[in-house]
Amino acid sequence: MLSDVHNHLYAVADPDEVVRESRERGVGLIVTNAEEIDTARKCIALAQKHDIVYAAVGIHPEYALKLPESSLAEVERLLNEEKVVAIGEIGLDYKFARSREEKDRQMLFFSKQLALAKEYDLPVIVHSRRAHRPVVETLIDSGVTADLHWFSGPIDDVINAVDHGIYFSFGPAVLHYDAYRAVVDVVPLDLMMLETDMPVRFGGGEARPWWVRQVAEFIADVKKTSVDNVIEHTWKNARRFFRV
Numbered sequence: 001m002l003s004d005v006h007n008h009l010y011a012v013a014d015p016d017e018v019v020r021e022s023r024e025r026g027v028g029l030i031v032t033n034a035e036e037i038d039t040a041r042k043c044i045a046l047a048q049k050h051d052i053v054y055a056a057v058g059i060h061p062e063y064a065l066k067l068p069e070s071s072l073a074e075v076e077r078l079l080n081e082e083k084v085v086a087i088g089e090i091g092l093d094y095k096f097a098r099s100r101e102e103k104d105r106q107m108l109f110f111s112k113q114l115a116l117a118k119e120y121d122l123p124v125i126v127h128s129r130r131a132h133r134p135v136v137e138t139l140i141d142s143g144v145t146a147d148l149h150w151f152s153g154p155i156d157d158v159i160n161a162v163d164h165g166i167y168f169s170f171g172p173a174v175l176h177y178d179a180y181r182a183v184v185d186v187v188p189l190d191l192m193m194l195e196t197d198m199p200v201r202f203g204g205g206e207a208r209p210w211w212v213r214q215v216a217e218f219i220a221d222v223k224k225t226s227v228d229n230v231i232e233h234t235w236k237n238a239r240r241f242f243r244v
């Protein structure tokens, strides 16, 4: 079955309708990712309403710059809710963090959420922008099971992450940026998952979970294997990663 392990289901106009159509089009697993506390609650509510939906809760690096540290205690409380299967999305984003203080602030939130992941034995879904080296090194140091979402390189960091068993989720961006061919080539099928980052727009429209089929077609082309094989691997990987 198809799986979309990183999106923001709460951000579309009619999430219930998207779930219904996703199911109809062969999607069996959707993981909706929070950005902060309010969206974490929305993720949990959607997950508890729909059997194929699961929630990742956490503070996005952009919000690490805006929220008090006490919001991390709120994240911890939400980890006990039913259908919460990961901490996400968390990470570093140096587009938003420019000064030393801002970068330290993001690292504090990132590290503390990795510590929570360890304590609660949960995987993490990781956002990385212009911060690839520190993100990969921090993840390796933490030893937490991690997925790098929408990660485009540099290829040295991809190889380093692969060597340490870090997963990669690929979305419709692979169809629009040439750099992805090399990344997909290097990441083994056993460490790949599919995502859309819905409601991000690609080619003029909001992404939808079933778009992962096109991503699987791209991966099959690079890996010189069948689309069915890619779909089967990514499905098994997602179930192993989230333990669902």
Ligand SMILES: [Zn+2]
Pocket (backbone or CB within 6 Å): 006, 007, 008, 033, 089, 197
């Ligand atoms: Zn996202």
